[in-house]
Amino acid sequence: MGDYWSKMAYHRRYIRFSSWSSNRGYEVRGLFNDGLSCCVNALLQSFSATTELLDILNKWNPSDGIEQSNIPLQLRNTLLSVRDPSHPAPHKGFLDCLYRHAIRRYTQQDADEIFHMILNLSLKQMPDHELAQEISSLYTIEVETQVTCMDCTFIHRLPNSYFSLPLVIHEGENTLESCIKSFFKKQKLEVSEKFFCDRCEKKQPCAYEQKLVSLPQILCVHLKRFRNEHGLIKKLDSKVTFPETLKMSVFAAGQSENAASDSPQADYSLFAVIVHKGSAVSGHYTAFIRQTQDQMWYYANDSRVNQATWKDVQDTYKGRETAYLLLYRKKSLDSSG
Numbered sequence: 183m184g185d186y187w188s189k190m191a192y193h194r195r196y197i198r199f200s201s202w203s204s205n206r207g208y209e210v211r212g213l214f215n216d217g218l219s220c221c222v223n224a225l226l227q228s229f230s231a232t233t234e235l236l237d238i239l240n241k242w243n244p245s246d247g248i249e250q251s252n253i254p255l256q257l258r259n260t261l262l263s264v265r266d267p268s269h270p271a272p273h274k275g276f277l278d279c280l281y282r283h284a285i286r287r288y289t290q291q292d293a294d295e296i297f298h299m300i301l302n303l304s305l306k307q308m309p310d311h312e313l314a315q316e317i318s319s320l321y322t323i324e325v326e327t328q329v330t331c332m333d334c335t336f337i338h339r340l341p342n343s344y345f346s347l348p349l350v351i352h353e354g355e356n357t358l359e360s361c362i363k364s365f366f367k368k369q370k371l372e373v374s375e376k377f378f379c380d381r382c383e384k385k386q387p388c389a390y391e392q393k394l395v396s397l398p399q400i401l402c403v404h405l406k407r408f409r410n411e412h413g414l415i416k417k418l419d420s421k422v423t424f425p426e427t428l429k430m431s432v433f434a435a436g437q438s439e440n441a442a443s444d445s446p447q448a449d450y451s452l453f454a455v456i457v458h459k460g461s462a463v464s465g466h467y468t469a470f471i472r473q474t475q476d477q478m479w480y481y482a483n484d485s486r487v488n489q490a491t492w493k494d495v496q497d498t499y500k501g502r503e504t505a506y507l508l509l510y511r512k513k514s515l516d517s518s519g
């Protein structure tokens with residue numbers, strides 16, 4: 183009897199979301215761990231919460247002849263199957279595809295590297311070039327690296343872009359805002375790292391800074407916790423506090439004069455956190471996901487999914503369980519959520 187009712191409750195819980203639409207939420211669903219796939223699982227939870235990505239993939243009509251090993255096809259299938267409660271293994275095809283081409287089973291992965299790999303393969307293998315461009319624009323942070331020659335003061339401008347903002351963190355305490363400000367601070371190149379100045383036609387001491395040109399709809403922030411020290415990879419467990427709403431004013435000092443527009447820019451709202459627990463050599467990835475419909479936080483640890491609080495999410499800045507990637511969504515200017 184109890185079993186029957188728990189099955190019915192399970193059924194009702196999922197049936198609400200069985201026909202997917204981007205305006206509605208979805209049930210955060212556990213993903214079983216296959217060959218130490220916790221890193222990919224955590225990332226898939228964040229992709230699944232990125233309804234904008236599925237909106238783009240849903241515009242695509244893959245031809246019948248397309249290979250099953252096509253990454254954007256498998257990503258699309260996974261994001262759709264995860265919303266279908268009758269589908270027993272939503273991410274199996276995607277994992278098999280990654281294992282066949284790009285990553286090894288039973289090996290610890292770096293979530294930032296795998297995030298880039300999935301996006302790069304999706305762009306490369308997407309036959310519809312307009313849609314590939316849309317996926318790219320969804321995540322691309324455009325910057326301009328300005329290198330100033332210390333001798334002739336000429337500024338060399340080099341366009342650059344990121345899928346995740348790589349932020350250096352320090353021992354001790356950090357705030358996300360202070361890490362962002364340091365990223366855009368002017369820095370001197372080491373004496374050994376002179377830059378070739380076109381004007382002086384020789385290598386010169388230089389200063390460089392990153393200037394922000396444009397921010398995407400989905401802003402991924404990479405807290406660089408892993409660093410190479412004399413050939414050994416070390417993890418920094420330092421505390422990094424981060425806000426639920428990231429104010430655009432944090433970026434004001436880093437704006438390039440070539441920035442896209444001077445119209446008011448919307449703030450960003452946190453919707454996913456990829457968490458790393460453990461050391462540089464062995465660890466485990468999990469994800470906090472904020473559901474779009476009820477704005478509730480959920481904690482996905484492979485197959486297990488629990489409701490969570492904002493305090494649980496914030497606590498990932500301390501101890502062994504540390505926030506590693508933060509995903510923010512640009513708010514619409516007329517909304518509070």
Ligand SMILES: [Zn+2]
Pocket residue numbers: 331332333334335336379380381382383386
């Ligand atoms: Zn010069």
